Amino acid sequence: xxxxxxxxxxxxxxxxxxxxxxxxxxxxxxxxxxxxxxxxxxxxxxxxxxxxxxxxxxxxxxxxxxxxxxxxxxxxxxxxxxxxxxxxxxxxxxxxxxxxxxxxxxxxxxxxxxxxxxxxxxxxxxxxxxxxxxxxxxxxxxxxxxxxxxxxxxxxxxxxxxxxxxxxxxxxxxxxxxxxxxxxxxxxxxxxxxxxxxxxxxxxxxxxxxxxxxxxxxxxxxxxxxxxxxxxxxxxxxxxxxxxxxxxxxxxxxxxxxxxxxxxxxxxxxxxxxxxxxxxxxxxxxxxxxxxxxxxxxxxxxxxxxxxxxxxxxxxxxxxxxxxxxxxxxxxxxxxxxxxxxxxxxxxxxxxxxxxxxxxxxxxxxxxxxxxxxxxxxxxxxxxxxxxxxxxxxxxxxxxxxxxxxxxxxxxxxxxxxxxxxxxxxxxxxxxxxxxxxxxxxxxxxxxxxxxxxxxxxxxxxxxxxxxxxxxxxxxxxxxxxxxxxxxxxxxxxxxxxxxxxxxxxxxxxxxxxxxxxxxxxxxxxxxxxxxxxxxxxxxx
Amino acid sequence: xxxxxxxxxxxxxxxxxxxxxxxxxxxxxxxxxxxxxxxxxxxxxxxxxxxxxxxxxxxxxxxxxxxxxxxxxxxxxxxxxxxxxxxxxxxxxxxxxxxxxxxxxxxxxxxxxxxxxxxxxxxxxxxxxxxxxxxxxxxxxxxxxxxxxxxxxxxxxxxxxxxxxxxxxxxxxxxxxxxxxxxxxxxxxxxxxxxxxxxxxxxxxxxxxxxxxxxxxxxxxxxxxxxxxxxxxxxxxxxxxxxxxxxxxxxxxxxxxxxxxxxxxxxxxxxxxxxxxxxxxxxxxxxxxxxxxxxxxxxxxxxxxxxxxxxxxxxxxx
Numbered sequence: 001x002x003x004x005x006x007x008x009x010x011x012x013x014x015x016x017x018x019x020x021x022x023x024x025x026x027x028x029x030x031x032x033x034x035x036x037x038x039x040x041x042x043x044x045x046x047x048x049x050x051x052x053x054x055x056x057x058x059x060x061x062x063x064x065x066x067x068x069x070x071x072x073x074x075x076x077x078x079x080x081x082x083x084x085x086x087x088x089x090x091x092x093x094x095x096x097x098x099x100x101x102x103x104x105x106x107x108x109x110x111x112x113x114x115x116x117x118x119x120x121x122x123x124x125x126x127x128x129x130x131x132x133x134x135x136x137x138x139x140x141x142x143x144x145x146x147x148x149x150x151x152x153x154x155x156x157x158x159x160x161x162x163x164x165x166x167x168x169x170x171x172x173x174x175x176x177x178x179x180x181x182x183x184x185x186x187x188x189x190x191x192x193x194x195x196x197x198x199x200x201x202x203x204x205x206x207x208x209x210x211x212x213x214x215x216x217x218x219x220x221x222x223x224x225x226x227x228x229x230x231x232x233x234x235x236x237x238x239x240x241x242x243x244x245x246x247x248x249x250x251x252x253x254x255x256x257x258x259x260x261x262x263x264x265x266x267x268x269x270x271x272x273x274x275x276x277x278x279x280x281x282x283x284x285x286x287x288x289x290x291x292x293x294x295x296x297x298x299x300x301x302x303x304x305x306x307x308x309x310x311x312x313x314x315x316x317x318x319x320x321x322x323x324x325x326x327x328x329x330x331x332x333x334x335x336x337x338x339x340x341x342x343x344x345x346x347x348x349x350x351x352x353x354x355x356x357x358x359x360x361x362x363x364x365x366x367x368x369x370x371x372x373x374x375x376x377x378x379x380x381x382x383x384x385x386x387x388x389x390x391x392x393x394x395x396x397x398x399x400x401x402x403x404x405x406x407x408x409x410x411x412x413x414x415x416x417x418x419x420x421x422x423x424x425x426x427x428x429x430x431x432x433x434x435x436x437x438x439x440x441x442x443x444x445x446x447x448x449x450x451x452x453x454x455x456x457x458x459x460x461x462x463x464x465x466x467x468x469x470x471x472x473x474x475x476x477x478x479x480x481x482x483x484x485x486x487x488x489x490x491x492x493x494x495x496x497x498x499x500x501x502x503x504x505x506x507x508x509x510x511x512x513x514x515x516x517x518x519x520x521x522x523x524x525x526x527x528x529x530x531x532x533x534x535x536x537x538x539x540x541x
Numbered sequence: 542x543x544x545x546x547x548x549x550x551x552x553x554x555x556x557x558x559x560x561x562x563x564x565x566x567x568x569x570x571x572x573x574x575x576x577x578x579x580x581x582x583x584x585x586x587x588x589x590x591x592x593x594x595x596x597x598x599x600x601x602x603x604x605x606x607x608x609x610x611x612x613x614x615x616x617x618x619x620x621x622x623x624x625x626x627x628x629x630x631x632x633x634x635x636x637x638x639x640x641x642x643x644x645x646x647x648x649x650x651x652x653x654x655x656x657x658x659x660x661x662x663x664x665x666x667x668x669x670x671x672x673x674x675x676x677x678x679x680x681x682x683x684x685x686x687x688x689x690x691x692x693x694x695x696x697x698x699x700x701x702x703x704x705x706x707x708x709x710x711x712x713x714x715x716x717x718x719x720x721x722x723x724x725x726x727x728x729x730x731x732x733x734x735x736x737x738x739x740x741x742x743x744x745x746x747x748x749x750x751x752x753x754x755x756x757x758x759x760x761x762x763x764x765x766x767x768x769x770x771x772x773x774x775x776x777x778x779x780x781x782x783x784x785x786x787x788x789x790x791x792x793x794x795x796x797x798x799x800x801x802x803x804x805x806x807x808x809x810x811x812x813x814x815x816x817x818x819x820x821x822x823x824x825x826x827x828x829x830x831x832x833x834x835x836x837x838x839x840x841x842x843x844x845x846x847x848x849x850x851x852x853x854x855x856x857x858x859x
Contacts, residue, residue, distance in 0.1 A: 050810075058679065060649065200669060203657065357649045361656075361674040367604065368670040368810075375808035382806055383799035390795055396550035427739060430803060430811050434746070434818070437799035441792040445757065447550075448788040455556055474760045477705060478753040484697045485749035489742060492690040497742045504746065526545065540547050 002465050002524045012521050015513075016408060022415035043418045048425035048499055051373050053366035054197035055205060059170070059356040061190045066162055066354040070150060074136075075099045076258060077119055078148060085115045090144075098137075098149035106143045113138065116146055159190060162353035167192055170356070172349035173208050192356065200365040204342075210356045211311065213346035215263035217294065218255035218307040220317060226251040243313035245334035253307050253314045260297045260306070265290030267327075269347035271340040274332060280340040281332040284347065291327025299323035310343075376429035383433050384410070391440055395447050397540035401522045402443040402515070409439050409514040413506050422506075425499030435507030441478070442515035445471040447541055460537040461527065468520055475516065483508045553794075554787040562786075563779040566835040573832055577720055580727025587730050592737030593673050595687065597644035597680035599656050602632055603667035609635045610667075618662045624655050633809030637670065649676040671810075687741040691722065694745050698752045706759055709840040713833035714755045720832055721751045721824045728820055739814040747821030750796070754789060754829035761785050762834065766844065774842065778834050786830070793826040 004012075025033045025044045033042045049056050071094045078099050079092050088104030103112050120136035135154030139147050167184055170192060174182045183195040199205055221237050230239035230252045242251045265287050272283040286294055297306070298320045307317040308331055316333045335343070388406065392399040413432060417424060450467030454460070483505055490501035530537045593600045605611070615638060616629050625643045632639040642659060645651040652674050660669070675683070695718055703711040722744055729736050761781040769777055797819060804815040 060678065202672070203660070206653070357676075358653050358674065359649050359676040360679040361653075361672060363669070363672040365668065365670045367668065368602070372808055372810060375806055379799075379803045379806040379808075383802035386798045386802060387795050390798060392548070394550050394553060394791060396548035397545050399550060400545055400548070426808075426811060427742060427814070430807065430814060433799050433803050433807075434796070437796040438750070438792075440795045441753070444788050444791045444795070448785075448791070451552075451556070452784070474757050477756045477760060481698055481701055481752040481756060482746075482749035484701060485694045485745045488690055488694045488697060489745050492686045492693070497738055500742050500746075538547070541550050 002461065002468075002520070002527065004521060004524055009521070012518060015412075016518070019408065019412040019415040022419050023411045026414055026418060041418075043421070045414065045418050046421055046423045047369075047373070048423045048428065049195055049197060049362070049369075050364045050426045051369045051376075051424065051429075052197055053200055053364050053369035054195065055199045055202045056360075056362040057194045057196075057202065057206065057209070057358055058187065058360035059192045059194065059210070060359045061159075061163060061166060061192070061353070062355040062357065063159060063190055066159060067150070067155065069354065070155070070158055071099060074119075074148060074150070078116060081115045081119060082112060085111065087112050087115070095147070098147055100141075100145060100147045103144045103146065109140065109144060109146070112146055113140055116148060119148070156189075163190060163192065165350075166352050166354070166356065169350050169352050170194060170209055173345055174205070176345045176349065177205060177208060191359070198366070200363055202361065202363050204338075206358060208342055208345060210358065211346055212352045212355055213263070213343065213349075214311050214351040215266070215347055216259035216309045217261040217297075218253075218257075218259050218309055219297065219301070220305045220307050221254035221256065222304070223254075226253060226317075228252075240307070240309055240312065240314050243310065243315050243333075246313075246315055247333070253317060255307050255309070255314075259309070261286060261290045261294045263347060263351050265293070266347055269344045271337065271344045272330070274330075279332060280335045280337045281330050282335070282340050282344050282347065283328070283330050285328040288327075291325075294327065294329075295323060295325040299325070372426050372429075376426065376433075380429065380433045380436070384436050387436055387440060391443070395443075395541055397526075398447055398450075398523065399541075401519055401526065402440065402447070404522065405443065405514040405519040406436060406439060408518060409507070409510050410436060412510045412514065413503065416506055416510070417503070422502050423499060424503075427497060428499035428503045431500040431503035431507065435504065435511065438482070439507060439511035439515055442471075442475045442511060443519060445474055445478075446515070446519075450539070450541060454539060454541075460539045464523060464527070464539065468516070472516065475512065479508050479512060552787065553791055558786070559779070559783055560786070561779070562782045562830060563775050563835060563838065566831040569827075569831040570835050573720055573828070576727070577723045580723040580730070583727050583730040584723075589726065589730055589736040590733040592735040592740075593641070593675045593680070594737040595680055595684050597652070597675050597677050599640075599642040599652060599659070600671075600673040601640045601642075601656070601659060601669070602637060602671040603640070603663060604637050604670050605667055606665075610638045612638065615640065615663065618664075619659055622655075622658045622662060624658065633812075637809070638667070644677060644680070649678065652676050683738060687738065690741060691744055691748075694748050695719070695722075698748065702752070702756065702759070705756075706763065707843055709837055709842045710759045710762075710833075712840060713836040714752055714759070716836055717755050717825075717828040717833040718748055718751055720828045721747055721821060724824050725817060725821050729817070734816070735813050737813070739811065740817050743814050743817035743821060746818060747825055750822060751825030751828060754792070754825055755833045757788065758782065758785050758829050758834055762837065762842075766842070770844065774844075775838050778838055782830055782834055789826060789830060793822055796822050 022041050025042050030044065033044065036042060075092055075094055078101055082089055082101065087108045090102040090104055092099060092101040103109055117138045120134040120138055122134055133151065133153045135151060135157065137149045137151050141147050163186060167186060171184050174184065174194065174196060179196050179199055181197055185193045187193045194209065196205065226242070226248045228251065231254055233239070236257050237254050238257055239252045240255050242248045242253065267285045267287040269282055269284040272281055273279065274281055302320050302322060305317045305319050308315045315331060384406065388403040391402050395402060410432070413435065446467050449471045450463050453463035453466050458466070486501045486505040486508065490498055490505070527537060610631060612629055612631065619627050619629065619640060624645065628641040630639050631637060640659060642655050645655050656672065656674055695715065698718060699711050699715050702714045725744060725747065729740065758781060761784055762778060765777050765781050800815055800819045800822065804812060804819060807815060
């Protein structure tokens, strides 16, 4: 056990040097490190949001709303398909999980079925599996009724698509907020995790992210401007409430589906001011397609109102004074500079497929983060010094060697974490400090064993040698169980707990390396330096 | 290594000591059973003071900009908002205040509304240090995963010890672990300490630590079983406990030293975690000496190890 081949010595020395080199950048400020020549490692420990300060927001997408939207779109699609094919219907309505339509004449049913079936798109073109899953199920019920149902896999596909879309939209909005390095990730089937370093006043950020911002321009019913109570839908018309900030809060508008122009036909949106009243408003331009549709509509509806609807509420319903052919316009109605700017960003980044709600928020201010780093560092230093004193006091010279191993252990963990880019959190610091205390255990086991062997009147070298080899089994047994706990923590743990699990498990590997291999190496060197002097050694333990 | 001074260490415990640990443990064993039962009853009838992680709700830590925090003032501002149960206390220093608002009924959005109300009511005299809002969906998920994590860890440890030793050792380890977890939970129940995600992390670490101790003692018992084939089992267990005692104490000591440093200097945020760990290390050390080994005396253990585990036997004889 005490013999080291040459390549092993080289490997140990190289490991120590590499650890020191890779851990070194953490002792300096970021600015200093970036000024270093390229060939020196510059990666520093990535600090978690709880240490550098920032916001952790977990959003959940409103699946019920998404499903309702899907059904509404489906109804519109079915209507359009049938009317394009000149098939008269008695009514098309939403039933529990689908759309049901009654055909005017029973003789049309075969044709109608064929037309409607075109809506059902296949999912995942895996023809080898022979699995012809489709987004919709089309059934004929009786002689005149067709029912179209959303299939489970159709809904799942749509939810996945919607979540990807929502992530893109959220990313655009957060980028516009002007923060550095936001991390936006999918969590499970219907959640999005938004992590934004440096932001601790989350009210504004949340207002920006969570709003759907679906903008539509509608034709208003000739008689139905600003009713006192909602009117039941009839034909293509439906009631929309006025928003609280509009001219007529508490009123309802009777608007024609589908909208004339939709929000995704916008090209730009920005905040501006009304030239006469200096009131903040939102300026927008349509894309080509939107501009054409809006131009045609306004040209044929001069002196009649149209409605601007945001997230299902009428923001304003101005009169069309002249055809708007330039493809640009403005939205006004009680905005402040901030809220107008917010809405402009939301319109630019596109609408969310459905509402996002915060289901978990963890925000840490910069002062607490800095305090945590400071107190963690202090506790770490004091803990390490106390452990070293205790070790040297009990195990003498060998204790000094073990302490050296401890310090190296700390350096190797920091180097590893810097290199693999793992994030250091506050529980992570606790894990690191705890590792220092627990890493001594391996050396304690070895040294106690050496003492026992020495009492059994063995020579020093035999005692040291069998101390290491006999303790090894026990060390592995005991460390593996802690590793099992750490892995389970990582597997199930959320956020900061994972940081703790990472440092704890890294610490287990490195402490076996340092306490067993490196300490053994140092002790072997020590023995070599003594051996020449006398035949047997007085073991300082 | 040439320059190192020649320092002789000292023994934490007199070598060759023979404390009647087994006789003591038989008394302790019943005391421990009592403590476990009491903890279980406390858990069932008094319950735990769950933090926002598990109960849902809002937690806000603020720091006063100048002077010391005015708790009665904050209380009067926040209690008028109609947010149900609100707890307000200083946190760490007299400048820091922790405000806890219970989970609001009416889904995820109402939690956010409650947060806005409290922040608005506090005004500009305070700086926000930390905000945690956990909605009903996430808190119930965290409860489930927390429970699964503890159970999985215990299961993994049972399998490991069973695989490495005889089933009697596994039983001993499991009873010791259950004891550690239960008693820690009991203490959290008595003092109504915040029981949150970090407490579960502490419990899992305690599990790992405690089984570590138990494994070291079991290793020695197994080694002695091979060496002293005719020794009375109780004497053999007592010998093994005594032989490993200085290691057990030394490791607990070094771990406790860093935990005390973390507890005193590590800041208020992780104080709960370090408290659970400190308590767990003490209980874990106790249980590996006074619960796991004595159980072997009750359960009995295979005495003839000659045919099995040649590999391990030979390392011990090297």
